[in-house]
Amino acid sequence: MTNTIEIGHDFNNDGGRYWAEVPGGSAELTYRNRGDGVIIIDHTFVPPEARGRDIAQQLVERAVADARETGVKIIPQCPYVATLFKRRPELNALKAI
Secondary structure, three states, X not given: OOOOOOXXXXXXXXXXXXXXXXXXXXXXXXXXXXXXXXXXXXXXXOOHHHOOOOHHHHHHHHHHHHHXXXXXXXXXXXXXXXXXXXXXXXXXXXXXX
């Protein structure tokens, strides 16, 4: 069962992170801004105490929603995010070539 979490977003010209306070600390997804309308999602982390609750997936979904809204493309460099993109073909429209 997925419980919705409150997700924060910190960013600057170089990149940013989506984060949430969860049991055991902060979960996060970090990205770098390539500077040409493309972000590179390079890292996700969920504390061991909070794993198995779809928290990383919710962070990715928030990043994807923001990318859709702003017209940004994504390079899923993080292994978790790359796997999620492979499992969900509807995300291919957001993938940078």
